[in-house]
Amino acid sequence: MRPRNVRTRLTLWYVSIFGIGLIVYICLAAVLHYWQLTSQIYNAEVQDVETAEGLLYFKPDGDLAMNEEYHNHPESLLLLDRMMEVLTPDGKVLYRNKRLGGRDLGGKPFAGEGESGYYERSLRLSDGTRVLRISHIHSIDGRPLLIRLAYSTARLQHRMLELIGVLLLALPVALATAWFAGFHVTRRALAPLEDLARRTERITATRLQQRLPVENPDDELGHIARVLNGLLARLENSFEQLRRFTSDASHELRTPLAALRSVGEMGLQGEYSSTEYRDIIGSMLEEVTRLTRMVESLLTMSRADAGELKLQISAFSVMDLVREGIALVEVLADEKEQQIEVLAKQDFVVNADRLFLRQAIVNVLHNAVKYSPVGSTVRITLSRLPELDGRPWMLLEITDEGPGIREEDRAKIFDRFYRVDEGRSQDAGGAGLGLAIAKWAIQANGGDIHVEPAAACGSSFLIRMPCQIIANTGVLQD
Amino acid sequence: MRILFIEDEKKIAGAVCGALIADGYSVTATTTGEEGFYLLHNQDFDLVLLDLMLPVRSGIEILRDIRKWGLKVPVLILTSKDSVEDRVVGLDAGADDYMVKPFALPELLARIRALLRRGKKEGPSRLKFQLSDLAVDVSAREARRGAQVLDLTAKEFSLLEYLLMNEGRVVSREMLARDVWKETSRHTPIDNVIDVQVARLRRKIDDPFPNKLLHTVRGIGFVLREEK
Numbered sequence: 001m002r003p004r005n006v007r008t009r010l011t012l013w014y015v016s017i018f019g020i021g022l023i024v025y026i027c028l029a030a031v032l033h034y035w036q037l038t039s040q041i042y043n044a045e046v047q048d049v050e051t052a053e054g055l056l057y058f059k060p061d062g063d064l065a066m067n068e069e070y071h072n073h074p075e076s077l078l079l080l081d082r083m084m085e086v087l088t089p090d091g092k093v094l095y096r097n098k099r100l101g102g103r104d105l106g107g108k109p110f111a112g113e114g115e116s117g118y119y120e121r122s123l124r125l126s127d128g129t130r131v132l133r134i135s136h137i138h139s140i141d142g143r144p145l146l147i148r149l150a151y152s153t154a155r156l157q158h159r160m161l162e163l164i165g166v167l168l169l170a171l172p173v174a175l176a177t178a179w180f181a182g183f184h185v186t187r188r189a190l191a192p193l194e195d196l197a198r199r200t201e202r203i204t205a206t207r208l209q210q211r212l213p214v215e216n217p218d219d220e221l222g223h224i225a226r227v228l229n230g231l232l233a234r235l236e237n238s239f240e241q242l243r244r245f246t247s248d249a250s251h252e253l254r255t256p257l258a259a260l261r262s263v264g265e266m267g268l269q270g271e272y273s274s275t276e277y278r279d280i281i282g283s284m285l286e287e288v289t290r291l292t293r294m295v296e297s298l299l300t301m302s303r304a305d306a307g308e309l310k311l312q313i314s315a316f317s318v319m320d321l322v323r324e325g326i327a328l329v330e331v332l333a334d335e336k337e338q339q340i341e342v343l344a345k346q347d348f349v350v351n352a353d354r355l356f357l358r359q360a361i362v363n364v365l366h367n368a369v370k371y372s373p374v375g376s377t378v379r380i381t382l383s384r385l386p387e388l389d390g391r392p393w394m395l396l397e398i399t400d401e402g403p404g405i406r407e408e409d410r411a412k413i414f415d416r417f418y419r420v421d422e423g424r425s426q427d428a429g430g431a432g433l434g435l436a437i438a439k440w441a442i443q444a445n446g447g448d449i450h451v452e453p454a455a456a457c458g459s460s461f462l463i464r465m466p467c468q469i470i471a472n473t474g475v476l477q478d
Numbered sequence: 479m480r481i482l483f484i485e486d487e488k489k490i491a492g493a494v495c496g497a498l499i500a501d502g503y504s505v506t507a508t509t510t511g512e513e514g515f516y517l518l519h520n521q522d523f524d525l526v527l528l529d530l531m532l533p534v535r536s537g538i539e540i541l542r543d544i545r546k547w548g549l550k551v552p553v554l555i556l557t558s559k560d561s562v563e564d565r566v567v568g569l570d571a572g573a574d575d576y577m578v579k580p581f582a583l584p585e586l587l588a589r590i591r592a593l594l595r596r597g598k599k600e601g602p603s604r605l606k607f608q609l610s611d612l613a614v615d616v617s618a619r620e621a622r623r624g625a626q627v628l629d630l631t632a633k634e635f636s637l638l639e640y641l642l643m644n645e646g647r648v649v650s651r652e653m654l655a656r657d658v659w660k661e662t663s664r665h666t667p668i669d670n671v672i673d674v675q676v677a678r679l680r681r682k683i684d685d686p687f688p689n690k691l692l693h694t695v696r697g698i699g700f701v702l703r704e705e706k
Contacts, residue, residue: 278696285697292580297665299560308561328659328666331633331674359663366667437665 007186014182026167037156045134049149053138064094083150105148208236248417256287297433311353319347325361336374344382348394348467352445360438364461371402396463399454414439483507484514485529497583511540530557545572552593582650607642610704634679641702650699
């Protein structure tokens, strides 16, 4: 089961980590403390053994005795707690002090016990008392004696329990405090995020021009705000495009529909000869063709927008493409007694979708022929541009001697359905989509297209594409 | 020739049936795939026209069933789905050809003829045509009306050859664009190129002579025939 919100989750994490840290700390503190106390007892025992050794003596009857009068403070804790026995190395008990009474300090010694230094061991006496014992071999009157001395660890255990108890008692209090603090810290940290969410919520489809404030562009929140702003900009852009597109498209689609309807109605209202009826039906079919073309172009473009059109990239010569385009529209130019001139010092190979690029060139060329007056010349030049991004670029210029394009129209002529002259809308096949498709096709292939006024009159369409260079083939001329 | 037409859109079904009957085919039309499938099992057809968007069972499922049952009848799909993926699905399911709505009737008729011709032994393509006093020799690339030799460009000649192959039938601009100009993209502005080329051809083969052969059918395309 996961907590619902980030705030609770963060607090929970915080408290868990804090709690684990505390428990580790308590364990370490207890171990350290235990080790310190034990070594204190050990040191005291070593001192005591050394003292006791000096006080032991053999009585004339051969019994071992201890000179107790030595101590200034016979009530000393050390003395009172001391448990001591003295054995021969083979285990015969020579002496046991009063504190020890009838108990023994670990029974028979093992071979070599206490021979080197002080042998330390923790053990339990017959009545259950836990003690810390040290053994040491000492010679008195030439006889080796094993002296065993022990203190009870009851008090040490008691102190340890006390310490751990106090620490464990404090744990819930510490955790509660941590929970409270964590909850408030996360709330403060998340507050700007909630604020951001509230502001974003207020921006709707009708208020897309609004942006979120970016207080500190370098921190995480600033980053989120910038990302959201970018998203909003793109959203606004596509909404605007959609709005313009819908209004343009509805105009373009309604015109042939209106024509279809009125021609049909006219046909049904009067009495006509069969030839006239054929003409009426033919005229309606022409509108249908126009509508069909437009719907197809629109579908192509919306697929292109949605990224559904896949480019079939291949390497091919631009000059060949230009020649194909010319071959296609040549007959139109010929009809208007126009010349198509090609000027190219060298050819270029581009990596692109041949069909789309061909269509782009044909569309531009077709436009040039269409809008140029009778007897004029359309000039096509192919030249090399300075390298960009480490790649060579080529420039294809298509220049006509038409009426030219006004400055305010130049950027827009590549928009869908845009027409410089509203009156021209009845051209067959033209729905103001040709240049839009051309622009899309060129951009999709990594190039760009724009229009400039030509030196004398008319316009130049400039198509730039990254390319490879083919060796100079001399002046190519058509 | 018997054609089974499975299409639920009544207007289209009516129009296409009319055109097919006028062209001399015998047509059985049905609106559901099940009925079409039943008819296919009980009668012999030379060709199936199949719409993909059918109620209850899609045309693709019907098509797969037809092929699963081992029926070899040629199938031409009619659909408004025109993406490459849709075409691939249709052809993979066993279709022989594919036409996207809206289509031009002359083109549909041409494709039906092509499908029906397929499988039969193809005769050598015709090299000589004669229509009224227009005589064309393809191998010699020579065209004449009566005694007068016509001076045609290469494009004009292939246009004339195509019109002669479809003599008496209307060819649409789409058919010309695809078969004569070899233009695969449907967005290339080629219609006025075709119109101009046809006008030039007409100037050479018709204008100087009283007996006109090349006619424009408004809204559809062109036809080469002798007017009675």
